[in-house]
Amino acid sequence: MKPFGQLLDFDSALQTVLAETMVINTNESVDLDDLAGRVLAEDLYAAMSIPPFNRAAMDGYAVIATDTFGAGRRDPRQLTIVGHVFAGDSPSLNLKAGEAIQIATGAPMPDGADAVVMVEETEKSGDVVKVFKAVYPGANIGRVGEDIKKGERVLAQGTVFDAGKIGVLASQGLSRATVLTKPRVAVMPTGEEIAAFDSELRAGQIYDINSHTIAAVIRQSGGKPEKMPIAEDKPDRLQAAIEKSLDADMVVISGGSSVGERDLMFGILEKLGKVLFHGIQIKPGKPTMFAVVRGKPVLGMPGYPTSCLINAYLLLAPAVRKMAGLPHDEGRIIEAGLSQSVPGAVGRRQFLPVKVENGKAIPLFKESGAITATADADGYLDIPQNVDILEKGEKVIVRLFAR
């Protein structure tokens, strides 16, 4: 048993973790439809222009713009319809003065035509069309390369794919992209009292919550969780389990981080590598520790499920995002009025889970062991350590959990 040393402030703790986590620089090729959230590993240049040909942007008539000049409701211009072009056609017609070609949105513009009159501005009778409104040259045409020019850089290295960026890739007829490999993060629950969901509970046991909440945070931060078996609180077993988990890019351990008889983590991590901090000046999450073992970052999370999850959002998520090559995410914030007064945590910066309803921030005062404190919360208040009390009705900033 070793009492905490001096507690570190949260910002220094986060900086220490980030300083020891590096972006994974291996790549893999991923299917177009699985790219959402993935990080592009190379610059991508357009192999073709989009649109690849001049095309009608409206249903109507392809015309020579000058033929429509002066047209009005009372003074329409009459053009002879010489053909019909549908989307997907490859027109061979060549439009001449006084002629119009019926055209569908997306169809290639026939040679000679330089504008499209919308069908609403026309009236067809037999093979003659009356045009009620003049169009300027280029009207209602999508020009070659207007969207993307052949040879231009369409997506830069480091781009995070979302629906729109997947669309850019699709426009080029590409079926895959080279992206950064997801960081593999080993998740190791510890404790004699912790049981896997598929086992019978013995007296005194509870089901493992933390490895599942941690895995969810890793996944939504761009990482790949690798679940380890629940480790027993025996030094040699714990050490062997940690050594095995070091095959991953990062290790997250839950439990055993405090100062109880069986809280062995500090000693083992100090033996295997270097503990950079043990104890942060925050509530919840005071016993959180961080070590570097054989070049790998190892985060020791408190066993209490809410302490564990809040610190997974605050410390683990930024680290995994960094390894995944994702930009730092400050998260979304909203302003709300406090539904009741909140006492500060003496000497500790407090991250208090709150629910937001009708513009009110409702504090969820539950103990750190209660998973519902985070499950029911939309976000948290970040209350500095020198605050005595936040008054009812006070405007507060709620930092929303990333979901």
Ligand SMILES: Nc1nc2c(c(=O)[nH]1)N[C@H]1C(S)=C(S)[C@@H](COP(=O)(O)OP(=O)(O)OC[C@H]3O[C@@H](n4cnc5c(N)ncnc54)[C@H](O)[C@@H]3O)O[C@H]1N2
């Ligand atoms: N004398 C002191 N005791 C404690 C202190 C302290 O400063 N001095 N800190 C308290 C705080 S704050 C926290 S948080 C906890 C953290 O303790 P550990 O990280 O050592 O975690 P455990 O003791 O192993 O477990 C705590 C609690 O959480 C349950 N647990 C553990 N793992 C899981 C899991 N995977 N799924 C669900 N629940 C889990 C465990 O059964 C315990 O009930 O220490 C305080 N004590």
Ligand code: MOO
């Ligand atoms: O720091 Mo503990 O995590 O308050 O509950």
